[in-house]
Amino acid sequence: MSQLLSRKIPFSSNSLPTILFRWSALLLLFIFLPYKFLPAQQDSVNHCLKYTSDTDIENSSSAHVFLMISSFNPDTKRTMDFISDFETEMKKSYKENFMILVEDLGAKNFNDEAHLWKDKISKLLLLYQKKSVKAIIVIGQEAWSAISSQENLPQNVPIMGAFVSTNGIDLPEEKIGPDWDPEWVNMCRKLRSKAYAGGVVNVYVPYKTVELILSLYPDTKNIVLLTDNTYGGVSLKALFKKNIPSMPSINYSFLDSREHYLPHMKEIVRDLPENSAMIIATWRVNKDGQYYLGNSLEELLSENPNLPVFSISGAGIGSVAIGGFIPVYRTDAHTIVTQIKAFYRGDKDSVRFVATGGLYQFDRKKLDNLAIKDYRLPPQSNIINATDPRIEKYKRYIYGISGVTFILIILIITFYILYGRNKRLRKRLEENSSLLKEAKERAEESDRLKSAFLANMSHEIRTPLNAIVGFSNLLTEEEFSGQERKDMSSVITQNSKLLLTLITDILDFSGLETGKLNFVFKETDLNAICEQVLATISHLRKDDVEYRFEPGMKDIIIRTDSHRLSQVLLNLLTNANKFTDRGSIILKYEVVTKDKSHLLFSVTDTGSGIPKEQHKLLFERFGKLNNFKQGAGLGLAISKQIIARLGGKIWIDSDYTNGARFFFTHPL
Numbered sequence: 001m002s003q004l005l006s007r008k009i010p011f012s013s014n015s016l017p018t019i020l021f022r023w024s025a026l027l028l029l030f031i032f033l034p035y036k037f038l039p040a041q042q043d044s045v046n047h048c049l050k051y052t053s054d055t056d057i058e059n060s061s062s063a064h065v066f067l068m069i070s071s072f073n074p075d076t077k078r079t080m081d082f083i084s085d086f087e088t089e090m091k092k093s094y095k096e097n098f099m100i101l102v103e104d105l106g107a108k109n110f111n112d113e114a115h116l117w118k119d120k121i122s123k124l125l126l127l128y129q130k131k132s133v134k135a136i137i138v139i140g141q142e143a144w145s146a147i148s149s150q151e152n153l154p155q156n157v158p159i160m161g162a163f164v165s166t167n168g169i170d171l172p173e174e175k176i177g178p179d180w181d182p183e184w185v186n187m188c189r190k191l192r193s194k195a196y197a198g199g200v201v202n203v204y205v206p207y208k209t210v211e212l213i214l215s216l217y218p219d220t221k222n223i224v225l226l227t228d229n230t231y232g233g234v235s236l237k238a239l240f241k242k243n244i245p246s247m248p249s250i251n252y253s254f255l256d257s258r259e260h261y262l263p264h265m266k267e268i269v270r271d272l273p274e275n276s277a278m279i280i281a282t283w284r285v286n287k288d289g290q291y292y293l294g295n296s297l298e299e300l301l302s303e304n305p306n307l308p309v310f311s312i313s314g315a316g317i318g319s320v321a322i323g324g325f326i327p328v329y330r331t332d333a334h335t336i337v338t339q340i341k342a343f344y345r346g347d348k349d350s351v352r353f354v355a356t357g358g359l360y361q362f363d364r365k366k367l368d369n370l371a372i373k374d375y376r377l378p379p380q381s382n383i384i385n386a387t388d389p390r391i392e393k394y395k396r397y398i399y400g401i402s403g404v405t406f407i408l409i410i411l412i413i414t415f416y417i418l419y420g421r422n423k424r425l426r427k428r429l430e431e432n433s434s435l436l437k438e439a440k441e442r443a444e445e446s447d448r449l450k451s452a453f454l455a456n457m458s459h460e461i462r463t464p465l466n467a468i469v470g471f472s473n474l475l476t477e478e479e480f481s482g483q484e485r486k487d488m489s490s491v492i493t494q495n496s497k498l499l500l501t502l503i504t505d506i507l508d509f510s511g512l513e514t515g516k517l518n519f520v521f522k523e524t525d526l527n528a529i530c531e532q533v534l535a536t537i538s539h540l541r542k543d544d545v546e547y548r549f550e551p552g553m554k555d556i557i558i559r560t561d562s563h564r565l566s567q568v569l570l571n572l573l574t575n576a577n578k579f580t581d582r583g584s585i586i587l588k589y590e591v592v593t594k595d596k597s598h599l600l601f602s603v604t605d606t607g608s609g610i611p612k613e614q615h616k617l618l619f620e621r622f623g624k625l626n627n628f629k630q631g632a633g634l635g636l637a638i639s640k641q642i643i644a645r646l647g648g649k650i651w652i653d654s655d656y657t658n659g660a661r662f663f664f665t666h667p668l
Contacts, residue, residue, distance in 0.1 A: 064098040064134045066090070069124065069147065071107045071140025071163075079139055082162055085333035086137065093341060098134070107142035109289040110230050111258070115172045117146040125150065135340045137199075139163055142231050145171055148187050153195040158343045158351045161188075161199030162331045166353075169235045178258040178287070184238035188353050198339050198351035200332045204236060205358055206243045206279070208325035209312045210250075212360070213277045216322075216372060217308055222276040223250060226300075228257040228292075229285045236281040236313065257286050262300065270303035277308040279324070280316040308370075314361065318384060322370065323362030323377075330356050396489040400472040403496045404465065410503050411461070461502065464495030505634040508567075512641040519561040519645055526556045526599075530587055533569045537577065544582035552590035558599070558668065564642045565666070568650075571635040572603040572662050580607030580659065591668065598648065599666045606659040615652055639664075 068086075070079055087100055103124055107117060121143065136159045138144050144164040149171050153159065168187030172180065191197040213220055225240050227233035237254060244252060255268060255278075269278075283297055297320050301307060311317050311324040335354055342350035360378045364385040367374075374383075385395070471488040474480065480488070511517030530549050541547055569587065576585045583606025589599050610618070619640040643650045643664050650664035 062097065063132070064094075064096050065128065065131050066098060066100045066135050066137065067128055067133050068100060068102045068137045068139060069105060069121065069143045070102060071105050071142035071144075073106075074102050074104055074139070078163070082139065082331050082333060086337065089333050089337040093337070105140075105143045105146065107140070107231070110234070110285070111176055111178075111289065114142075114176060114231065115174050117142060118149045118171050121146040122150060125152075125154070133157055134344070135160060137162060137336065141165065141168065141235070144187055144191075145169065145231065145235075148191040148194075150194070155195060157196070158340055159191065159195050159197045160336045160339065160351075161197070161201060161353075162333075162336065164188075164199065165202040165204060165327070166355075167202075167204050167235050167239045169231075169238050178256070180234075182234065182238055184235070184242045192353075196343065196348060196351045198353055199336055200330065201353050201355055202327035202329060203355050203358060204239060204312055204327060205325055206236075206240045206312045207245050208358075208360075209279055209310050210244055212323070212325060212378070213279075213308065213310055214250075216376060217275075217277060219275045220277050220308075221249065221251060222253065222273055223279060224253045224255050224272065224276065225279050225281055226255045226283060227281045228283050229287055229289060230282055232313075233258070233282040233285075240279075240281065240312075257283075259287070261287055262292075262296065266300055266303050269300060269307065272304060272307065277310065280309065280311045280321055281313055283315050317361055317363055319363075321363065322366045322372070323360065323381070325358055325360050327358050328356045394476065396485075396492065397472050397475040400468055400475075400489075400492040400496065403492075403499075404468050404472070407465075407496075407499050407503060414506065461499065464499050467495045468492050468499075505638060509634050509638050509641075512638065512645070519564060521559055521561055523557050523559055524562045524565075526558050526589070527551050527554075529562055529566055530569065530589070533566050533573065534587065537570065537573050540574070540577050542577070542581060545577070545580055546584040548584060548586045550586060550588040552588070552599070558666065560646060560666065565646065568639045568642050568664065569601075569603070571639045575635060576603055576605035576607060576660065578607075579609075580605045582606070583659070592665075596668065598668050601664050601666065602653075602661055604656070604659065604661040609657065609659050610652065612654055615654060618652060619650070 066086075068074070068083065072079065074080065074083065083100070083102065090098065090100070105117060105120060107113065133154065134157065136147070136154070136157060138147055138159065139162050141164055144161055145168050147153070147159065148168070164187070166186050166188045168185050168190075169182040170185055172182075188197065188201055210223065213223065225237060227237045233256070237256065240252075255265060257265065260268070272278075278301075280297070284291060286292055297316055301309060301320050309316060309321045311321040311326060314324075314326040314329070315321070317323060317326070332354070339351050360381040362377060362381055362383045364383050366372075367377075367383070374381075377383075468491075471491050475485055475488055508517065530551065534547055534549055538547065573585060573587065584604075585606075586602075586604045588604070589601045592598055592600050619636050640650050643666075647667045648665035650662065653661040653663060
């Protein structure tokens with residue numbers, strides 16, 4: 001902790017941002033770090049995590065055993081992180097005496113050992129047959145396939161998967177050669193037919209990457225799949241054969257490191273015909289069971305630099321691949337523990353497979369080099385930028401600082417305008433005594449406006465500004481994990497949006513007061529405006545609050561400025577959402593039957609309501625009724641001026657007591 005506090009930050013030690021940042025960082029550290037570094041509270045029940053030995057198995061007779069079978073060395077970071085998360089989730093809710101025992105399948109050399117994995121798992125299950133095993137958690141595809149191949153599995157013990165997929169093959173009965181070519185098997189379905197099985201699984205969809213290639217390179221005639229000497233490589237090859245679309249114009253082929261050494265594979269890549277493309281499935285282990293070096297993919301493709309390369313697993317994206325449709329790789333210890341708990345509460349159907357989903361991912365550097373425009377990519381594609389690791393690493397930091405700088409410039413300009421206005425008024429007082437009284441009142445009004453502005457805005461601006469500056473500087477620290485950086489970036493983004501909203505309200509109010517805010521009137525579908533506004537704020541809706549829109553007519557066209565009318569509706573609905581924790585928020589309009597010359601809009605909520613003595617302050621600038629809610633108090637003042645420019649009036653219903661109801665009119 002002392003080392004973290006002694007880090008240098010890139011500001012002058014006496015600057016305002018530095019002072020704000022240091023105080024914010026110190027406060028956050030003293031609040032949250034004790035929870036991280038102090039020892040966890042000990043439960044009254046004995047919990048432990050062990051890498052299994054014979055002694056552990058013998059001593060487990062009095063405890064509930066959660067058996068983890070890992071395909072590879074469980075000391076690897078991602079496996080250890082999952083085991084730690086699982087243990088943490090268990091301690092939260094499992095109050096019985098339990099042990100987490102970890103067994104290593106040791107799946108290293110696929111060619112030499114794949115036929116042995118099934119027997120290893122069989123002996124392991126036999127070893128734990130008489131123990132109180134409450135769940136079996138399988139980590140990795142190799143162990144997943146081996147346990148799926150068992151003829152006899154525990155019938156009342158859930159078997160959960162982590163770092164696994166639906167994709168698989170049946171294991172061989174004897175040592176295999178490079179020509180072994182098994183059929184694809186849905187491992188989850190296979191295991192589900194034998195036991196209660198569930199967990200978090202990845203799903204590969206090769207045909208989507210094939211369709212992507214044909215959309216970007218429609219002249220493609222040959223597609224070659226690159227795989228390696230691993231279980232994942234063989235299983236993805238089998239899946240590709242089953243899943244790819246049958247097209248007479250496309251010739252599919254396979255480049256497998258189980259069959260060739262790297263020099264020969266380079267020659268094959270070099271001699272690929274024109275209009276060819278490559279898809280990378282896996283690339284980790286060569287023909288002899290040795291791991292490839294980090295730049296081996298670049299070396300393989302160096303003989304054919306113009307070959308379009310894609311990926312179905314994420315391998316190569318960021319180095320040689322343009323992109324592809326890949327799984328969203330994640331494992332969720334909370335989901336697995338939740339399913340186990342539900343299983344032992346009697347809900348055995350709760351044990352099921354949860355798919356992680358997939359996404360289109362692309363490398364910005366490759367897209368730019370090949371002049372592939374973003375509009376040609378599938379919607380909601382994820383684009384990573386691998387042009388310079390330093391830029392990628394500090395991109396969010398740079399964006400945050402740029403946003404803060406822009407906001408500070410706007411604030412300085414605003415303060416300068418107010419200062420200049422005040423100065424000019426004072427000068428006019430000295431030059432023209434006949435207007436002394438009027439000028440004095442205007443100067444005092446300007447001073448009051450500035451004081452009101454500073455009093456109401458100081459807290460609203462300083463709070464997100466402190467968070468932005470503080471977390472922006474923390475992003476440069478090396479010791480934070482990727483998830484922590486992502487959380488910091490999220491805080492920066494949220495507070496930047498809040499500051500931008502505050503500045504936008506100030507500029508809108510200033511424009512309305514000076515008459516410089518332009519209104520554009522045109523024929524508009526009113527129902528479409530209302531539905532769009534409700535959709536815009538739908539992400540703010542609380543669980544116990546219902547949004548309703550009650551149109552007065554099925555179809556209605558009015559002449560208005562749709563943007564400004566939407567702004568008023570957004571202000572009223574957002575305010576209603578702030579103060580409504582349960583019930584409903586209703587947007588409604590109707591044609592006034594008396595003269596049919598205007599529409600009457602209403603926004604009604606079932607929230608905490610507004611005391612009658614405060615109704616006269618509602619439409620005043622900076623008229624905040626609750627200082628604990630975010631906002632500058634300009635929303636209703638802006639809405640009042642907009643409605644006046646649109647030709648209507650706005651007011652609050654003083655007779656409504658179940659919450660708050662606002663009315664405004666609009667010419668028909």
